[in-house]
Amino acid sequence: MNSIYFFYSRYVNGLSSERALQGDYPLAGNSPFGDGDIMISEDGTYKCKATGRGGAPEAFLAELFPLLTDEGVAKAIAVESTDEYELHPRRCKDQLTRFRESEDRQLDFEYLTGLEGEQVTDLPLWADGKGKRLYYLHYSGSGKPICNISWRPGARNETIVGVPRLQPAPGAERLWMVENPLQAKMIEWLLDEPAYLRPTAQALRWNDYEKLSEGKTVVLLMGNDRGDWEHSFYPLLKSLYSRDIPVKAVSAPALTGGEPVVPWLAEKESKSILLEEVEKAKPGRLSSYDKKTYHESIIRPGPKSLYFPLDTGRDMLWYGLKNGEVAHSQPVNVLDVDELPKMHGLETEASATDSNFRLTRAEVFNIVNARPQLTPRRTFESLRDFILDYFYFEHDQMASLIALWIMGTYVYRLFPAYGYLHFNGRYDTGKSSLLKLISMCGFNGLFQSQATKAATVNRIDRLGGTICFDEYEKASSGTGDEFVQMINSGYKKSGRISKMVGNKEVSLHSYSPKAFGGIDDITADALKSRMITINTVPMPPTAIKKEWSDIQKGLEERGRQIRRGGYALGLFHHETIHRYYRRLPRIISLANGHTLTSRQRELMRPLIAIARLVDTGGKAIAEPVLMKAFALSLELGACEQATREDLLAQLLNEWSNNPHFTEEDDYYIKGNEVRIVNDHWEKTELEKHAGGKRPLLKWFRDTYNIKTSIGTRMKKRGTSKSCTVFPVDINVNGKPFTDWFTP
Incomplete structure (x- = not known):
């Protein structure tokens, strides 16, 4: 089948593939220019009986899409004259059908955009099966795909297969240029005004944007400058300014408070806010930069930065090693940090030597060799049993919750937030020893008892590990803003704090798993909402548990095997964990009928994802118990308050009599x-x-x-x-x- 058929079949219905295959020309089909036939000759020329027009493929496209430039026409013909995989009609249809019918794909879409999938099922759009990219199609008038645009939300790095087609908007006084096709559709739905994906430097040559914008005000809905110059707004600005076209700019992050643009545009009140901002903005010449200035003064091109203790990059998960090297996930390998830029386009600065960095090159290969035994299920069972061997809980399900939380510390940077644990109870109920077990088994664990705030803040930035605060009410007393900032911001991946080092202000990481133990309840609502609280109670005489001792023989080896299982989660299973995470439904209900609030869902989501990994391929031993434990933690918190009020009432009644x-x-x-x-x-x-x-x-x-x-x-x-x-x-x-x- 030749290129002539491939090209015209995207626009003309009724062309015979059999005749094209046999070379039986001319081919006849339904004209896209009006009622009647169109004839396609073997040399690629066409003749439209409806209009009397004819010519080469270049003339055909120019008549259908008057905004295409000569370069755009040539590019489109080159792509569309082949059986391009990304534009294959059956493949595109299958992808759309799969997205619309798959709950998992819909949940991936919601995770990526903040919108429910059902809100966009009428659009030629889908999320890929890995939950990383979105795809948007442009169709011809005959319903065939002619351009496929894919992008990662939050990034300026779209990939374009084919040539985008711009539809003129002759009656509009204003048009919008935005960061991606989904934002464009949201603007069109919200304001009933034309909106387009801002062109890359290359795509700017394929369509006549000056002609599109003539007589109109162009509004740029701009995100933060990031990525390369070719994917910024500056090539478009340069073109518009050459024709004195009025331009207004609206900063999306300032408008939304830093939240993603798409879900913000879906809110009812956004229309009036957006229009008000546009009216206030004055047309003028915005700061514009050429490629050299942009990369020298604004965004310096280079490797992506990697957080040394634990991070994700290039679709792999990375661990910092004790000697300053790094290890990455499947296929597992150990590298010197100097090799990262050349091999993976990444860079990192090895943290200063710290005894709490536990992973070594030898341990990495011990883990690889023991992979068949280091299953998530076995790690969970070992950790749960370890906890129950030494600690008494009024409800044993709490041990499963703690075990899953500890496992999650090895992959916590897969998640935008990781909730804290809080052990609340009287003296001698095992809080300190339980925190020591967590610091022993957790990722880069550190047990802190009444530590100074400066040491804590610095070590969290350096270790990125599991920090266990014993006697938190004492450790936190008298602390200043720096320590409070670290605690309040440290459950979010975006968490950073600023501090002065000499005369220089530095920004430190505060995000890490944290567990707290104390007699007093946590009363600050903001902090309490970030915690899962577990009440510790005195062990009854009938309970039989081993006595925890910091020098007990065999504890460290048991902890080492659990740590190996934790690292195995990141090295072999991080993609599966993330898939489970992003595909959790918006509404999660507990067995007692309680529906999780948005904050409770945020706390539980990482643990549920890990529980589902544990339960994969076998009997469900983790997720049902986890949900029961969380329900109990909510009920016990309410019961604790009610019990104290009952005891107070009893005491007052006794005194009054x-x-x-x-x-x-x-x-x-x-x-x-x-x-x-x-x-x-x-x-x-x-x-x-x-x-x-x-x-x-x-x-x-x-x-x-x-x-x-x-x-x-x-x-x-x-x-x-x-x-x-x-x-x-x-x-x-x-x-x-x-x-x-x-x-």
Whole structure:
């Protein structure tokens, strides 16, 4: 079958492939120019009976698409005269059908764009099966694909097969130029105004953008400058300025607050905000740069930067080694950092030597050799059993949640966020020892007890590892903004903090897995929402557990085998984990009927992805238990609060019925306040439940927003005693506080 047939069949319906194969010319088909036939000769010329026009393929395309330049026509003919794979009609149809019918592909699309797949099923668009790229087709009038544009959301690096076709917009006063085809469709839907993908330097030569823009104002919806000059707005600006076409620019990141543009455009209120910004913008000459200036002053071309401890790049996962080398995932290899730019277009700076970097070249090859045994399922079971051997939980399912969280520390940079663990309980309930197990088994684990904030911030940046904060209420007391920033921002991949080193401000990584242990509850709502809280309780006499000892023989070897299984997750399974992650549905419900909030889903999503990997090919032993554990953690948090309120009510009832509990000695009512002597909380069930008087008083402050440790002169003795001050209108179990103390 010759090139003449391939080219014209994209525009003319009814052409006979059999006659073309036999060389039986002229071919006849339905004219794209009007009612009637069109005849195609063997030399490639056409004759339209409907219009009387005819000529070479160049004239044919120029009549169909008047904005194509001579170079664009030549490029289109060269591509369309072949059986181009990316433009094969059957392949494109199959891809669209698969996308529209596959829940997994729809979830990939949602992960990439923030839109539900069903919102775009009418568009010639699909997400690939790896959840990395989007594809958008341009069709001819006869319904055949003639251009395929693919891109990674958030990047300026689209690939174009064929030539984009621009449709003139003669009645429009304004047109938009945007970063990708999906943004263009969103603008058209939102504003009913023409929108186009801003051309690359090469694509700018294929269509007449000056003619398209004549008599109109061009609005550029611009993202941050990144990537090379050819994929920036500057080639287009240079062309428009040469014809004095008015240009306005709107900064998308400033408009959306840094959030992705596409889901922002889908919100109802975006239309008025966007139009208001356009009206405020004044046409003028924006800063424009030639290629040399752009790459010298704005974006310097070069290797992509890699975070040394753990990162992803070039579709591989990378670990930093103890000696300053790096190892990458399948096919597993170990490289010197100096080899990265030439071999993979990457660069990194090896962290300073730190004993908590555990991976070595020898360990990498131990892991490769043991791959058949280092299955995700075996690693999960070993870790879960390790935890249960030494630690008591009111509900054993919590051990599975902790095990999955530890496994996730080896691949946490696959995820945009990684929630914290918080162990909350009385003294002697195993919190410190549990944190030591986590630091032993987690990625680049570090156990911190009342560490200085400067040391912690610097080590997180250097290690990127699993940081375990013991006695967090002490470690955090008296700390400044730097430490607080690190904790608050460190659960997001974008988390960075700035600090002064001498006279220079440096930016440090704060994103890493973090686990906290403490007697006090976490009361800051922002931090609490980033945590999965697990209550630790005293072990009953009937429970039999091994006693944890930092010097116990065999612990380190057990931890080493678990760490090997963790590294195996990244070296052999990171793509599967990420696929499970991005294909989790938007709505996740627990067995108790609770639907996860967006923040709860964010915390659980990495753990569910790893649980699904564990359960692949066998009985589900991880995901169902994980969901039960999380449901219990939510219920126990609510139960803890309710239990303390019940105990407080019982205590108040006991005191109100005790004739020896008097206003002269034990409490004092003054105006709108009831003051209770703090000594009376000691040795009560409420104090025991809270883990001591100090955490109890803190719970009073946080729960009821009251004052504690107020010196009050009691009536009878005339002495001053430390008191807790309760407003009279506070309700405890539905009863105003003052009612407990009035006849």
